[in-house]
Amino acid sequence: MFDLSGKKALVTGASGGIGGAVAQALHAAGATLVLSGTREAPLRELAATLGERVHVVTADLGNAEAVEALPKAAAEAAGGVDILVNNAGITRDNLFMRMSDEEWAQVLEVNLTSSFRLCRAVLRGMMKARWGRIVNIGSVVGATGNPGQGNYAAAKAGLVGMSKSLAYEVASRGITVNCVSPGFIETAMTEKLNEEQKGRILAQIPAGRMGSASEIAAAVLFLTSPEAGYITGATLHVNGGMAMI
């Protein structure tokens, strides 16, 4: 089950907690990886712990030219892209009334527009191969909203609509496009929360705990597997019951 031997996977945001766990899971299933992120050192570190079948291509997804160059560089390094995991994301939280155009635009650019551009670029190879897997990492707040995250929630909800539209277009070519939407996950980002903030969040989660990055990675691995070939346009929520949608 879930054998990705011979498949080449591009994972963006691989230096982050969830991205790193996704990379590990896909690699353990046999995939050849291209790890992408803005900072080279943590990517190299991750690559070193994974061993063979791993390439590193740095890219700042806030830069349109870098986004254009990434899929080409990834395909050259690995010999193609069969699996794309759009995981990179940033937050620029602010109350709606105080949110600047720049905060809005930056979050949309990295979280939504770069995903669009990367999807578009990898489709050609996937259509020829009659096989492809795209998994976009959304967020529970894309479905529920969250105060202070108007930009982030808009981008994450946008990913869902984009994924469904693309899923329609390429389903007949053996390409699936899905979203995995994490709830609260233990990462560097949530480590910064104080006990009171954590307590308030945990009260909303029926599972009574935060999720782990590896639990997101397991959902991504499933959707990239040959076994999930009949699942497309779906959003898999991984949130401990926080939002049952």
Added chain:
Amino acid sequence: MSDIADRVKKIVVEHLGVDEEKVTESASFIDDLGADSLDTVELVMAFEEEFGIEIPDDAAETIQTFGDAVKFIQGAV
């Protein structure tokens, strides 16, 4: 028939799974040969590879029939 037309026809026949005799000069990919819009994108991709050329999107839109494709490629190679 020119060599280019033969190669284009071969791609069309293979990609759309149609009989060779249906691929006439005025045959429309969508109306006569059963292509959907994604097929036409894939055909253009296949032409680009076969002939080592680049077909920009606005030009691709004008390629509606087998004859259009041959004419465009003859001008581009």
